[in-house]
Amino acid sequence: MIWKEMMDMIGFWYNKFIEWYFVQPIYGQILALVGIIAIIALSITLIYYVFKGIYYLLKGIGLGIFKLCEGFYNLVSGKYKSVVKSQNKSSQIETSNSEFMNTASYCTECGRKFSDKMLSQLYTNSIIFCANCGKEFKNEIRNSPILTH
16 A cells, blocks of 8 residues: 555656656756756766775775784784794895995085985886986996986
């Protein structure tokens, strides 16, 4: 019984809208149609991003629970693989950077001293640009930076 009343109500308002729509001039009908399409497109976009946000939220919660369980497992078993790997990488980078810092420290064009960030960039990518004059420096095989034009 309630479904029949709901369908009658929807049919009533649909007929009222159709009557109003046909009374409008042609440009009004076109604008109403464009407006309805825009509202439908925006509704679909809103629903998409709501579901996407819910997915990322649930994914983050699941990943957090996984990391928590993994941490408890490592605590109980005494394994700390992830911590050891990160410490080894950072110590390798520090020793490599300290060896490299002695080879180049000033721009040959303007004389400005390279920052630590620039030196680490030169070591990792073998290329930097001077922040003051813009000259390019490359780290070649012999580990001495040279100026290129």
